Every structure is written in structure tokens, then in C-alpha cells.
Amino acid sequence: MSSSLDGFPEGQVQFDLERGGASVRVDAGLYPLEAIYGAAYVFIDRCFVLLDRADGGAYRVWLSPKKATDEQSVRAMLGELGNELLSCAWRAQIAKESRSIIEAVTARALGGARGAPGLDDLEAFDFSDEAFDDPLGIAMSWEEKYGKKKAEEPKAEAAEPDAEPKP
Amino acid sequence: MTELRFHRDLYDGETVDEAIKTFERFATIERAEDDEHWIVRLSADAPPRERRVAGELGNYALGLTIRRSTGAR
Amino acid sequence: MxxxxxxxxxxxxxxxxxxxxxxxxxxxxxxxxxxxxxxxxxxxxxxxxxxxxxxxxxxxxxxxxxxxxxxxxxxxxxxxxxxKRFMDLGPNLHIVVVTLRCNETCVYCHASRADMSATHTDMSKETAEKTVDLILRSTNPSVTIEFQGGEPLANFEVVQHIVDYALKKNEKVGKTLEFTMVSNLSLMTEEKLKWLVEHKVQMCTSVDGPEHLHDKQRKLPSGAAALPLAGHAHAVAKHWIGRINEEYARLGLDPTLYHVEALLTTTSETLPLWKDVVDTYVGLGCKALFLRPVDPFGFAERSGGRVEYPRKDYLEFYRDAVDYMLELNKQGVQILERFAAIFLTKILGGEDPNFLDIRSPCGAAIGQVAYNYDGKIFTCDEGRMLHEMGDDTFLIGELGKTTYRDLMGHETVRAMAIASNLDAQPDCVNCTYQPYCGVCPVHNHKTQGSIFGRMRESTLCAVHKGIQDYLFEKIASGDPHVIQTFQRWTTVRDRTHFLQTCAL
Incomplete structure (x- = not known):
């Protein structure tokens, strides 16, 4: 097993062409886990990907190309992983900082395209669900809630969950 | 035999179980665990098949884990 | 500094x-x-x-x-x-693939064509009607139905059925309808032309430049066209472009506005021929030339080694071609470059021309929808092409099973709206050209494995940046003729003849 690869810092990369793979140590202080997930996912069509913990709280990303490859291709792939990690980490930060504007734009664009529900949508709506829970009696009419009750009338279970039990 | 070790910080145990279920018809698979990892031991008829099934199982578990982690946010 | x-x-x-x-x-x-x-x-x-x-x-x-x-x-x-006005309206462009069959074989084919015998790739009338029903349920009061393929003239009966059915159904819906057809024109006949002109279907074709290049890249087998010109794709296209323009003139339509437009796909062989390409388009009576680079969809992937090129070379080609077009404009010839017009409308005009591939967020589903011959629905035509290559990432529904609102609320659509929002994209967020630009998540997915992509390594970003660099260099030069021409290129005149409105 080779422990280093030209162009990468010493100790960052483990390279094992015979077993068909390589791994990169990723500093957890620089890259959030969501960036590591995002970058690793980009490779699953070309590689078998495995994540692990490394020393010092770091992460390790293992890539093993699905098809046989040479050292140069593995180097290019690891370089691409590095670039994708940076891109995902930055994007995660942008998403946090600009969350409100991103959400507003997405909501406006999708809302504009979806429009209001039409009759077809209402037809497709399932009204057969059981009565929803209404502990405050909001769905009841004033008469139902406060009007004079007939002693013989059975109580609506959902409407008066906190009613006193009758003697 | 191939051994895959899924770190508990990084993989959801349920997704590893689901990946095992999905791939168990392609290989003989055993599940174990230690303090830090979910461990999957896998053997198949031929080494290339074993490598492929192990690799795809790992990818599947990763994909499900990512889907769950992003879905939860 | x-x-x-x-x-x-x-x-x-x-x-x-x-x-x-x-x-x-x-x-x-x-x-x-x-x-x-x-x-x-x-x-x-x-x-x-x-x-x-x-x-x-x-x-x-x-x-x-x-x-x-x-x-x-x-x-x-x-x-x-x-x-950002476009964000409130929903999809305007509905691409209907009436067949995958095509009688031309192109080295870069985007559309992933099928042979002429593959009639199972023809859209049925039943699917066509369901397509129209869904289109007319969309939110946008203006709708363009664009016939694509394959070669749409190979399933002309369904093209006719869609137009007739849409016009009839629209009597109760009241949208403004527009029909366009992208065709190589080789299956055109006088009878079909008459029907298309009568029904106000706009026609657009592909011209790869001078005759020898066009015929080399777009193989039209002998006997595949309905003319003695069969076997010569360029001559066929030229003949029908002329005939269509004659028909428009016969109707008294302004020829500077009403004429056949053509699309170029730039391959490695096109690059040294920038002057011939422009001259060919001017000679055909086209007023616009879209210098599109080859894309990674369809057969282009397989033939990439032969037709691809570094984007630096493309940008040199672009500069040479547009410099020449500006020179021609100075001499009174009206020809504009489409990329330039799109960017300049945003830069100088302060408006967005709603070109779906260069806007933020992009038009995937919320600006355009693509309907395949078999009833499958995609976020865009590029997404449909990937489906033909075996990748269903951008499949968002199926006619008869998915409602319009479900399509627009699909998680893939939401993901693409986020991925193509330049405020959410590394590099773009800091880019000087952010107010004018756009990214394509399908291109990113195909070339870089993620819908977000990495713009520094994206060929599409290189093209967009390079073109805007060129345009701002020209603006910075302060040449009054160039500024005047650029201003004219931002003027969008609606082709109102093709707008079909039914009173409710």
C-alpha cells in the first residue's frame, strides 16, 4: 500500500491500487458532515464508497472504482473529490447564510407554477378520514358548545374530550 | 469473506439493516457490531461478485443514510 | 488592480x-x-x-x-x-415529442433518435389528448406547444390532432396558444406546408452551416426526402426554408419578423468555419443565429471525441463570428446572435427574456415541461434525453397518473429550483455576472454527477462567462455602432400572427 500520492499532502491520502482503491482523510473542523455526504454521493455511480472515522476526530472517505483503473485516474478522482468537498462545504455555508432568500425564491417559483388547487385536486382529496381532534372545540358551533344540552343526547366524543363524566 | 465496517457516527443502523435485506439474496451475509461500528461480513461464490455485492451494499447504505439525514433537516 | x-x-x-x-x-x-x-x-x-x-x-x-x-x-x-416576473407564471413552454423516429442521422444527435421503422415510438392520439389536457391545466395564461422528436413530420397525423384538439379545448379555457415545430424539413410536402401555414404553426429548423459541413454531419439517406433533392440534407432544408418564407410573404407578413429561424450545433469542424456559418445563415434569410455549443446529451456523448473541443476554442469561434456579424450589421445586414441577445436584454434592457436555460432559477418544470411519446413527463427536454440514455433522474410523472399540481410540487422540481438558484450556488453567488446568468442542473448532473455542479469546472459556465466577457468588452469600447446594434438586439417583437386566442 502506498501512503501518499503526488500532489496531495503527506498522510492525507492512502492509495492501494492493487486492491483497487484510495482514501482521503478529511478534517472535521473544516468540512461539515453534510459536505462529506454530498461529496461522497457524487461518486457512487463510478465507485464503491465507504465513510469512516479517522484519528483526531477526522473522517475518512474510501473510494474504490467499480471498473479497473490506473494510478492517474485514481489521482484525478481524488482531486475531484477534494474539489467537490470544498464546493459542498461552501454551499452548506451559503445555504445557512442565505436560507431566507433561497426559501423565498423557491416558494415563489413553485407557488407560481402550482397555482391554487382546482376542482380536480379537491376531487382527489380524501375526505374519508376520521374526525380530527378538536380539544378546544373550535370546530363546534356556538350552540353546540355553550347551548343548553339535552340530558338524553349522547355526547360527541371528539367535540368534548374534557367533559365531566356523568354520574 | 469481505468485512464492511459502518461507523455509527456516519451510518444509520436501520439503513445498514435495509441494505443487508436488499442484498442478502446475492451473497451470504452476517451482521455484527462493536462499540463504534455496524459490521457486515459477506461472502459470495466468486471474488469479483463478492467485491461488487459488498460495494453496492455500501453505496446503498450510504444513499439511504444521506436521504434520511437530509430528509430530517 | x-x-x-x-x-x-x-x-x-x-x-x-x-x-x-x-x-x-x-x-x-x-x-x-x-x-x-x-x-x-x-x-x-x-x-x-x-x-x-x-x-x-x-x-x-x-x-x-x-x-x-x-x-x-x-x-x-x-x-x-x-x-423575476417569470417566477409568478409557471410553465409556458410545453415540448411534445410526437415520435423518436427520424430520417436523418446526426453525429451529435441530442434527441436520441430511433430508426424510421420504430413506429412503436410514435405518440398515440389518446396520449396526445391527455398531453393537451394537462397543458391546458397549467397556470400560465400563455402556452407554447413545441413539437419535437425525432422528426415530428414523421408523425404528422398526431401533430395535426394535437393542434386541432388544443384549439377546440382551448375555446373553454381561453389561454393564448402558440404552436412551433422543430423539424429538419426533409419530410415536408406542399400539402403539409399548406396545413401548417393555415394553422399558424411556426417552423424552426437546424442548419449546421455551409452545405458540405451540414451534409457531412446530418446524413439524409437517399430516398428519405420527398424531393429529388433527397440525399442532400442542406439543399432540402434550403428549399423548404425558401418555400415557407414565400408563404409568409404571400400572407403579407413582415419578412423581417416572419421567417424561418434555424439552430446551429457547433462541432469541432464548425470552429474554423465561423464566417461561412454566418454567411450561410444570412443567405438563407435568417435574422438570428444561435451559436450553441454541442451538449453532452443524446448521441453527443458517444461521438464526443470527434465533435467536442476545448471551450477556449469555442469562445474564439464565438468572438470571430459575432465580430463579423457586427460588421455585417454596420453594412445594413440584420443578423443577431441569440446568446448575445439573451444576455444583452438583461444587461442593457433590465428585463429577463425568460430563456429557460439562462435564468435563476432555471425553467425546469416551472418554465417548461417535456412530454415523451409514451406519456412520460420530464422537467425539461434535456431531462427527457437523459431518460433515453437510461437515466430517469428527471422523470416527474406520467400522463393519466400525475396531476399538474403534483408535477409542479415534485421533489425533483423543488431540488432543481434550489440547485439553479444562483444565490445558493458557490462561485455564482460571488460572480459579477450573477444578475444575468443561469445554470443547468441537468448539465451539471450529466457532466459532474450532481445537480449543483462545480462552476469552475463547468463547460457551460465557461461559455456563459466567456460570452459575457466579450459583450462587456464591446460595451466598454464605447463604439456607438456596436452599442446601437446591441440595443437593437434587445428589442423583442412578438410574432402576434402566431398567437391564437379563443374568446371565452
């Missing part, structure tokens, strides 16, 4: 801006999409906040909302609202 060389940068003078060096000047843009070009001394004064209030420079900066103390908040809001 750059901001680091500024000795005492002011933190209070300027509104947020992005900057880039272009043609020895400093190009500054802001959130609303206004720009200024400054020389070194002006940029230093701007960055240090020492611009005299009574100077012409101060007025320029103030008018374009670069001065914090003078900012017109309402004007900024209004300009942003104007630029």
Missing part, C-alpha cells in the same frame, strides 16, 4: 457590489442587475468613498444604485420584481 490595492477602503460609501476586470476596466454589478465600468482612478475613488458629489461619476453611480447614501430602495425592488 483589485480591492486589496486600495489603501483606505470605505465601508460605508458603496452598496454591495461584485466586480471583475474586463478590457482594462473594472466592471461592477449589483443585486438589481445595474452595471458600471470604471477606470483605475474612478474605481479607487469609488472604493475609498472619495467621489465628489458634484462629479459626473457620482451621478453615474447614484443613478445605478451603487451609492449607499443615495439608494432608492423602491427602485431596486421594482427592478428585481421586473427581472
Amino acid at each position: 483589485n480591492l486589496l490595492q486600495i489603501r483606505k477602503a470605505s465601508t460605508s460609501f458603496a452598496m454591495p457590489f461584485r466586480h471583475r476586470q474586463v478590457a482594462g476596466k473594472h466592471l461592477l454589478t449589483n443585486t438589481e442587475g445595474a452595471f458600471v465600468l470604471l477606470d483605475d482612478a474612478e474605481f479607487t475613488a469609488f472604493a475609498e468613498g472619495t467621489v465628489a458629489r458634484d462629479s459626473a461619476l457620482y451621478t453615474r453611480l447614484r443613478e445605478r444604485n451603487f451609492v449607499r447614501a443615495e439608494v432608492d430602495q423602491r427602485a431596486i425592488e421594482e427592478r428585481i420584481r421586473t427581472r
